[in-house]
Amino acid sequence: MTYSTGPTEQVGWVQRRCQDLVRNVEHFIHGKPAVVWNCVIGLLAEGHILIEDVPGVAKTSLAKALAHSISGSMKRIQFTPDLLPSDVVGVQLFDSNKREFVFREGPVFANIVLGDEINRASPKTQSALLEAMAERQVTVDGVAYALPRPNFVIATQNPVDQQGTYSLPEAQLDRFMMLVRIGYPSPEAEVRIVADGIARRLPEQLQPVTTVEEMQQMIDIVRSIYVSPALQNFIVTITSATRTVPQLKLGASPRASNALAAAAQARAAVEGRAFVTADDVKAMARAVLCHRLMLTPEAAVREFRTEAIVDNILAAVPVPQAPVSV
Template sequence: MATTMDASWAQERVRDLVANVERVVHGCTAVVRNAVICLLAEGHLLIEGVPGVAKTTLAKAIAHSIGAQVNRIQFTPDLLPSDVVGVNIFDTASRAFAFHPGPVFANVVLADEINRASPKTQSALLEAMGERQVTVDGHTHELDAPHFVIATQNPNDHHGTYALPEAQLDRFMLQVRLGYPAPEQEVRVIGDAIERRLPEQLEPVTTIGELLRMTEVARAVHVSEALRAYIVAIVGGTRTQPDTVRLGASPRASNALAVVAQARAVTEGREYVLPDDVKAVAPAVLCHRLVLAPVTAIRGVTAASVVDDILASVPVPHAIADR
């Protein structure tokens, strides 16, 4: 179990990391915090927004703030799976095939505009994101820890986009959305452009070693039996609304909600999870995993409103007795 000292140390490191990212991403504190929480939870992050609202800037800022190896993949309709994971090439000198790793072999992989590639290419990331490994021609290649995929996507109604398959969406632990900045924040964005301030110029404020220690602290955060049952009830609520939800959240979502709540508790300096942690992260964990019934578009029902209704209806446990 994590100690109060461990949690306080991790909270300070998270605060430094968020502050560093906000040097180039303005007016999005809640989004930045959720992105860092996803990193501590050892998940993958999907950032959605219209073009030009700093999705790529946010991803680059996180990558350069942790001093990690970063590879960027620009997803396009002609991108092939081998362009992502790598390929075996025959070496005439050794007269044998040699594996040439693709850009997915990095600590932080920026998958830019992921929904502009075909579903076949998108699925090339499934094994890497789910199992931290890549299999090419029957040979499995391990990925180094940490392995954090940050994908950006434009709304699906934009030209030239492909909807991400449900299996792909389920691999993203969190989805966050970036909108237009407030006027005062947009003034700061203009200032960055004039001064040529770029996320690549950020100095790291933590190391890979510290990041791995922070993830260990998050893993050790206590989740009581009552809260585990609470999480199951919330996720189960997405599967009992056939008139609204065509496909509810899977047990993978239950796992994600638990570990993201652990990471959020760390950012609050606690070594145990509270119901407030679960409620705070539930929309970002669950909304992108729900497939709504077609009739909901007519009724104005959204995934966010479904999750809000479930959170309002599931009784909150008041005791964390097994701490």
């Protein structure tokens, strides 16, 4: 056992390991600490991460930096319009020596699956990830094959108004625990980015600072973080409120409630606490909920933003006042 046996000691160990992980990623991703922390929180919650932004702001570099900071198997899938579902999950091939069909694993069989520009593939190929992301297995020709644990999908996508992109199916968006946007760097951070480019530094050159075994231990600890009944009701009240907003044609699902609870547990752990507070829930609400919400056509024309809708709900829902007890 790598960590101590007491809850406080376990959470302290998780906090220190996450700090090491974030520092390592920030050797290459400059000026975006909140973005990096959100990604680490998503991984701690055993969730999949979708990184969306315009081309050239280090989406793929962030995904690579995270992947190379964790010692484990990593596979990259470059999503293109001609990519087939079998190119993702695998295929049954006939072995002439054995005179039988054998399964050849696809790149989804890895601890970390880097899906680059995921929305450039057709919806049929995107949907090949649905079972893998939700159930940690794939089914080919009626046979289920378990994926390795942990199994993270870190995907990048360009905004849907970019040429050559497809909208991700709602069912797949719902399977991404969090959506992270990077944004343009500050001038100071961009100077460091240019220096990295001149020196030909690459995220692949980062050395791992943790292992998949440690990540699994951290995930197990995060699952034990206490969420009071009052905060469980708080989470459900927030997600339920999205289903009654007139500007939305699709609100947050019960899966979103589970994702928000898990993300709040992970945030509590990186803050060094063995219990969740309302601040943890509110801090993770945007990243967990916004990409799951769909505006009505009228609201989209009037340029409503899902971020503003979530903020309004958080402001309206009363915060539980009951004391936290573990």
